[in-house]
Amino acid sequence: MVPIAYYLVLAAVLFCIGIAAFLIKRNVITIFMSIELMLNAVNLTFVAFAHMWHQVSGQIFVFFVMVVAAAEAAVGLAIIIALFRVRQTLNVDQIDLLKN
Amino acid sequence: MEIALFLIFGLLAVAGALNLLFQRHPINSALSLVVVMMSLAVLYWSLGAEFLAAAQVIVYAGAVMVLFIFVVMLLNAGEEERSHGSKIAYIAGIPGAAAIFCLLSFVFLSERSHLGATPLGGYLSSAVSNISEISHTLFTSLLLPFEVTSILILVAILGAVVLARKEL
Helix, strand or coil: CEEHHHHHHHHHHHHHHHHHHHHHCCEHHHHHHHHHHHHHHHHHHHHHHHHHHCCCHHHHHHHHHHHHHHHHHHHHHHHHHHHHHHHCCCECCCCCCCCC | CHHHHHHHHHHHHHHHHHHHHHCCCHHHHHHHHHHHHHHHHHHHHHCCCHHHHHHHHHHHHHHHHHHHHHHHHHCCCCCCCCCCCCHHHHHHHHHHHHHHHHHHHHHHHHCHHHHCEECCCCCCCCCCCHHHHHHHHHHCCCHHHHHHHHHHHHHHHHHHHHHCCCCC
């Protein structure tokens, strides 16, 4: 028997590592990966609460999050490819067109 | 027994996430994210979500991460350059993330007794399997949102094709 709280704490750990990676990383692909990590952490919370309440609605929520994340990954990576064609770099510090 | 399973795969997930954070090459980060997703699939299974465990492996570890690795290879992304990001991200962001973590774990651990515990494979022993339960809900009361996701995927495919065209 594993307490549900442990799963929730694990999800919080993964989410905060995702936040830290989002802030520290300079490569736009890695930043995108840390967003996926945060989505996965939230999915774990949903599944843990679905188990706690003995209902599948939390799991269906995770299913829809997965669908949207897959669509988001396709569009986001296409944007990264288009960005790389224009700027020839993946470093977010050099992609500051709106700043100047 | 169950706590050992949880500890092994939970620590594997945390180690993979930390490796994502500390590796400088994007392909190493992508592969450690695969480790995180596979161990999360095991944890989903231990929470009685067999369908989601399979979907996690197929959709995330199979499809999304392959797409990521394709893009890393296509753009020939090398090691990350060391450059200083915005100061405010380091000053406010990292302590903010730590504060969110402390708050969440305090709340979860203090409510530990109310949250209860999980027996291994919570739904496995019941008469109705997890997959039939999910599909029953998905195809009766949530049929419209399920169909709308197909339009979302179609729009995403078209958007990806348009954005990744050469003459943009």
